[in-house]
Amino acid sequence: MTIRDPLAPESAPSEAGGAVAVEKPPPARTGARRAGGGKVTWRQALRKDWRLYTFLVLPVVFLIIFRYVPMLGNVIAFRRFRPGGSMFGDEWVGLYYIEMFINDPTFWRVFTNTLILGALTLIIVFPLPVVLALLLNELRSRKFKRFVQTVTYLPHFMSIVIVAGIVLQLTSLNGTINQILGAIGAEQISFMQEPSWFRPIYVSSEIWQTVGWGTILYLAALTTIDDQLYEAARIDGANRWRQTWHITLPGIRPTMVVLLILNIGTFMAVGFEKVLLLYNPLIFSTADVISTYLYRVGIQSGSYSYSTAIGLFEALIGLTLVMSANAISRRVVGSSLW
Amino acid sequence: MPDVSAVRRSTTAIKDTRGYRAFSVVNVVVLTLICALTLYPFINLVAKAFSSEGFIIAGQVNLIPRGFNITTFTAVLSDDMFWINYKNTVIYTVVATAIAIAMTTTFAYAISRKELKGRQFFIGLAVFTMFFSGGLIPNYLLINELGFKNTIWAIVIPNAISVFNLLIMKSFFENFPTELEEAAAIDGLSTYGVFFRIVIPLSKAVLATMVLFYAVAFWNSWFSAFLYLDRAELYPVTVYLRNLLAAATGTEGLGSDGAQIAANVQSVTMVLTVLPIICLYPFIQKYFVSGVMLGSVKG
Numbered sequence A: 001m002t003i004r005d006p007l008a009p010e011s012a013p014s015e016a017g018g019a020v021a022v023e024k025p026p027p028a029r030t031g032a033r034r035a036g037g038g039k040v041t042w043r044q045a046l047r048k049d050w051r052l053y054t055f056l057v058l059p060v061v062f063l064i065i066f067r068y069v070p071m072l073g074n075v076i077a078f079r080r081f082r083p084g085g086s087m088f089g090d091e092w093v094g095l096y097y098i099e100m101f102i103n104d105p106t107f108w109r110v111f112t113n114t115l116i117l118g119a120l121t122l123i124i125v126f127p128l129p130v131v132l133a134l135l136l137n138e139l140r141s142r143k144f145k146r147f148v149q150t151v152t153y154l155p156h157f158m159s160i161v162i163v164a165g166i167v168l169q170l171t172s173l174n175g176t177i178n179q180i181l182g183a184i185g186a187e188q189i190s191f192m193q194e195p196s197w198f199r200p201i202y203v204s205s206e207i208w209q210t211v212g213w214g215t216i217l218y219l220a221a222l223t224t225i226d227d228q229l230y231e232a233a234r235i236d237g238a239n240r241w242r243q244t245w246h247i248t249l250p251g252i253r254p255t256m257v258v259l260l261i262l263n264i265g266t267f268m269a270v271g272f273e274k275v276l277l278l279y280n281p282l283i284f285s286t287a288d289v290i291s292t293y294l295y296r297v298g299i300q301s302g303s304y305s306y307s308t309a310i311g312l313f314e315a316l317i318g319l320t321l322v323m324s325a326n327a328i329s330r331r332v333v334g335s336s337l338w
Numbered sequence B: 001m002p003d004v005s006a007v008r009r010s011t012t013a014i015k016d017t018r019g020y021r022a023f024s025v026v027n028v029v030v031l032t033l034i035c036a037l038t039l040y041p042f043i044n045l046v047a048k049a050f051s052s053e054g055f056i057i058a059g060q061v062n063l064i065p066r067g068f069n070i071t072t073f074t075a076v077l078s079d080d081m082f083w084i085n086y087k088n089t090v091i092y093t094v095v096a097t098a099i100a101i102a103m104t105t106t107f108a109y110a111i112s113r114k115e116l117k118g119r120q121f122f123i124g125l126a127v128f129t130m131f132f133s134g135g136l137i138p139n140y141l142l143i144n145e146l147g148f149k150n151t152i153w154a155i156v157i158p159n160a161i162s163v164f165n166l167l168i169m170k171s172f173f174e175n176f177p178t179e180l181e182e183a184a185a186i187d188g189l190s191t192y193g194v195f196f197r198i199v200i201p202l203s204k205a206v207l208a209t210m211v212l213f214y215a216v217a218f219w220n221s222w223f224s225a226f227l228y229l230d231r232a233e234l235y236p237v238t239v240y241l242r243n244l245l246a247a248a249t250g251t252e253g254l255g256s257d258g259a260q261i262a263a264n265v266q267s268v269t270m271v272l273t274v275l276p277i278i279c280l281y282p283f284i285q286k287y288f289v290s291g292v293m294l295g296s297v298k299g
Helices: A013-019 A030-036 A042-077 A096-102 A105-125 A128-137 A142-157 A160-171 A175-185 A195-222 A225-233 A240-265 A273-279 A281-287 A290-300 A306-330 B018-049 B053-057 B071-077 B080-112 B119-131 B136-145 B164-174 B178-186 B192-197 B201-220 B222-228 B238-247 B257-296
Strands: none
Touching: A042 A225, A042 B080, A042 B119, A042 B136, A042 B192, A042 B201, A105 A195, A105 A240, A105 A281, A105 A290, A105 B178, A105 B257, A128 A142, A128 A195, A128 A240, A128 B018, A142 A195, A142 B018, A142 B257, A160 A175, A160 A195, A160 A273, A160 B018, A160 B201, A160 B238, A175 A195, A195 A240, A195 A273, A195 B018, A225 A240, A225 B192, A240 B119, A240 B238, A273 A290, A281 A306, A290 A306, A290 B071, A290 B136, A306 B119, A306 B136, B053 B257, B071 B080, B071 B257, B080 B119, B080 B192, B080 B238, B080 B257, B119 B164, B164 B201, B192 B201, B201 B257, B222 B238, B238 B257
16 A cells, blocks of 8 residues: 555545545544544454444355355366366366467467457547547537436446447448448458458457546546636646646546556456357357356366366466556556555 | 637636637547547447338448338347346346445445544455456355355345445545534434434435446446346346357357347347436436545545
């Protein structure tokens, strides 16, 4: 946890990203309130706040059973699982399953696909909500702004099954895209049978579905920027572009950093459900990703230990990425998730 | 300057440059285009739902239905399985949302109290699960082990706490004026009393947002049902729809006529599935915007 000087000027706007900002130095006043009390022992705390602790019981039990037990369940990546046996496996086999996927050519294909789709999503899809939020922010008409927000949020509320259905219809031989191609005299394309088309289709559908909703936290952060900053900048002769560059963007920077770190953390988990709904064996060469491969190997073929090994590898990469992103951002930008 | 309208942001007090006015026009045009592109797939979907199969196969349906018919609607609506699955979706959504709200609200309230000893530990316990998880197979084995397969519990319990929602609620409760609670405590209310009589009634906006977020997520979810339910009469409507799509466009019927013939049925089912969300959307939209703001903006 970074301890920031509470008087430093950056500390005010950095509070803006609060929705997902996980941990912050405690504000000075609580320190003052507690100062006289000294250290509270667990016994004292439990006696005084036992009712508050009862609120924690069910959620903590939930987290332990449904989040932490499966984490421990990852040990079957190193143990042989027998149908009907323990979910933690029955005997140690060491790195047998790890070696298995390292020597598995399909694994490396899906690994590459995952990296490419993840990178495309991060590079193309991540910045767009910032752009859209800035454009919305420049609108004078509140009604129009509301309208644009209402419309662009909508796809976020659709089931991934609906989104997949829409994508499949639009890209089908009699779908809109092929109608347009036909109208301009181009040849029709069976998009969902051509490996080269999967990535553009995936990324565009991702944009359609997430960009509008992605603006919501940036718009929230924008409302916290002090109008006096703009006034001062205008008096200094800054035009709108310079105001955006020097005031608006730094103002939403903490939110951007937090969301970027979170996005990097989910880098490896690229749209599992969407890919699963969209792909077919003809386009496996570009569409198959780690999580879908893992699903086929694990659930469909029942190789639980092998697919757990793959899943563990994937999760560890994700964890490493998010920790490094956090460390780098703390050093370079000065704001971080924790 | 008495004439400057108070509603507008003070930026308008200084005259805009010509460049900025040009930008404003382009901006409106661009945003209008974005709206059109966002809406088009929905309009196309509705158009296809009301069109006859022949026009869809010929690739002639865009914005307006061709060969208007509602026979497919009656066909889908008279399918018993559709209704059973639709009813399942409603039940799963209501039960799961109730569980999730109870868990998230109490947990968020407890970890928002600064005086709670071990607070950082409990926050960390939840937050860590955002970055590392057991993965598909260990979760699958756990659900099997617990005997949740082919029961409603596989759907409504394992996703009861979304850490993202938890953090929104936590920061909302943190901004709660402590004076109110202290006053209530002096008047003799216990923690439970403060929570149920003071905090909950004053948190309607954020609660409405959370109900919306969870309900929409559960309404839309399909994968846990797909994974843990084997019997068609237990499916939610999303799995019904997924099977329609898979039959037509998946590995089985790829490129065959199946894809063409099913287009109309698919569209109708999709329209019926999103209908409740579309109908409720205008009413709840204002809540979640303010709810997210309340949770995210430090005041």
